[in-house]
Amino acid sequence: MERVFNFSAGPAVMPLEVLEQAAAEMTNYNGTTMSVMEMSHRSKAYEPIIKDAEALLRELMAIPDNYKVLLLQGGAWTQFAAVPLNISTPEGKACFIDTGVWTNKASKEASLYTNVEITASSEADGYTYIPQVSKDMFSEDTDYLHICYNNTVYGTRYTKLPDCGDITLVGDLSSCILSENIDVSKFGVIFAGAQKNLGPAGVTVVIVREDLLGKHRSFTPSMLRYDIQAKNGSMFNTPPTYSIYMCKLCMEWVKRQGGVDAIQQLNERKSSMLYNYLDNSKLFFTKVRPDSRSMMNVTFFTGNEELDKKFVAEAQTAGLVNLKGYRTLGGMRASIYNAMPVAGVEKLVTFMEDFEKNNMN
Numbered sequence: 235m236e237r238v239f240n241f242s243a244g245p246a247v248m249p250l251e252v253l254e255q256a257a258a259e260m261t262n263y264n265g266t267t268m269s270v271m272e273m274s275h276r277s278k279a280y281e282p283i284i285k286d287a288e289a290l291l292r293e294l295m296a297i298p299d300n301y302k303v304l305l306l307q308g309g310a311w312t313q314f315a316a317v318p319l320n321i322s323t324p325e326g327k328a329c330f331i332d333t334g335v336w337t338n339k340a341s342k343e344a345s346l347y348t349n350v351e352i353t354a355s356s357e358a359d360g361y362t363y364i365p366q367v368s369k370d371m372f373s374e375d376t377d378y379l380h381i382c383y384n385n386t387v388y389g390t391r392y393t394k395l396p397d398c399g400d401i402t403l404v405g406d407l408s409s410c411i412l413s414e415n416i417d418v419s420k421f422g423v424i425f426a427g428a429q430k431n432l433g434p435a436g437v438t439v440v441i442v443r444e445d446l447l448g449k450h451r452s453f454t455p456s457m458l459r460y461d462i463q464a465k466n467g468s469m470f471n472t473p474p475t476y477s478i479y480m481c482k483l484c485m486e487w488v489k490r491q492g493g494v495d496a497i498q499q500l501n502e503r504k505s506s507m508l509y510n511y512l513d514n515s516k517l518f519f520t521k522v523r524p525d526s527r528s529m530m531n532v533t534f535f536t537g538n539e540e541l542d543k544k545f546v547a548e549a550q551t552a553g554l555v556n557l558k559g560y561r562t563l564g565g566m567r568a569s570i571y572n573a574m575p576v577a578g579v580e581k582l583v584t585f586m587e588d589f590e591k592n593n594m595n
């Protein structure tokens with residue numbers, strides 16, 4: 235069967251090999267004559283799946299031993315509340331670097347529980363870059379600084395971590411986890427919904443430094459408490475068993491590709507193919523500054539809404555699907571996560587070249 239190239243921002247493309255393996259194991263996992271979906275999360279058959287998933291993530295991201303890895307439900311959105319509920323104080327404050335949609339939502343949610351300060355913002359320039367900060371911008375009562383490492387909507391990305399001194403750094407890595415090497419030891423908390431680059435929807439990964447456990451607020455729901463989830467090995471209640479299994483298969487695939495180093499090189503190659511073309515095109519352009527460009531979500535425009543629409547429609551007919559930009563931003567967005575093959579990006583660039591020729595007069 236020929237498959238489309240799916241540029242969806244999330245849920246997103248998964249490696250074909252992984253889907254085929256899941257299909258082959260669907261009704262009989264490892265000789266159990268059961269599907270993974272049918273297993274008790276506390277069974278002998280399931281136990282190695284969740285253990286391996288955690289071990290693979292630890293290996294691929296080189297997560298230091300003094301960090302807990304939690305495999306939870308609720309998506310990144312739940313973490314917008316869980317982070318302040320776990321590490322904020324009533325008298326302290328949470329700082330945010332405002333890079334658009336995802337940090338806005340996170341800071342609004344945090345403001346329900348603590349004081350919020352927007353330390354820097356690129357709003358005035360349409361969120362086309364990542365603003366710089368320096369450690370003297372943070373007062374002593376700052377509990378943590380929240381950043382969105384890769385902004386899925388605008389297509390921006392940190393190419394260098396913010397200078398925040400000793401302040402606990404919290405990273406939303408939902409759309410870039412496992413896409414490039416990230417120094418986990420620089421963060422207090424990392425979280426990521428799985429459905430962009432890690433697997434299917436349903437799992438949220440939280441990586442939390444141990445010294446931050448137990449600092450939760452008195453009214454924090456048990457389900458959202460990192461210390462409780464850590465103590466119970468992510469099995470305080472039923473974890474998203476099948477999604478965890480799928481994430482495990484995806485991480486095994488990443489390992490077979492040569493790990494995060496090799497994947498990062500591929501991602502650099504795929505994204506530069508698109509940016510090189512965009513920088514030289516007479517029709518298409520990106521608004522994102524060169525020092526802040528995402529490798530995962532490439533946003534671009536023609537400057538003419540009708541032409542944008544025509545492009546998205548014709549691309550769809552050609553088997554290049556889900557290229558429409560985020561609803562409030564317009565234009566186009568090509569999400570080229572780990573599982574997007576080089577051939578998909580090549581086909582997109584060729585299609586854009588042809589479209590440019592046919593629509594320039």
Ligand SMILES: *Cc1c(COP(=O)(O)O)cnc(C)c1O
Pocket residue numbers: 244308309310311312336382384385386406407408409427428430
């Ligand atoms: C998609 C996304 C979210 C929201 O994820 P949910 O799992 O739907 O809650 C948050 N942050 C970023 C950076 C995202 O890309």
